[in-house]
Amino acid sequence: MSPDLVTSPGAVRSAAELNAAIRALWSHPQVPLTAEQRAEYERLCAELARVQRGDVTAAA
Template structure:
């Protein structure tokens, strides 16, 4: 996914994003590459946007 898409709002559900995050690890003991860590950070940011989608601030 491109960074531009993430900055314009999430198009994936929280469940889809969680699945993508979990798919990054082939095994819990295997560390992520630099590219995978960057993708993980993008996915986390998108997940936060998806989770906040229905949240409004109180006056």
């Protein structure tokens, strides 16, 4: 996993940050993701869905 995609536990990323991280996983549209990249993609998509639903709140 790329170090710039790692955030501290409990940190809330914006939808734009999550979209950028998702796009960054693919170096080329026809290159398949590795198993590790696929797992990261699934985590990012789940986090994005939570942000879009408003299931997360920023720490005060």
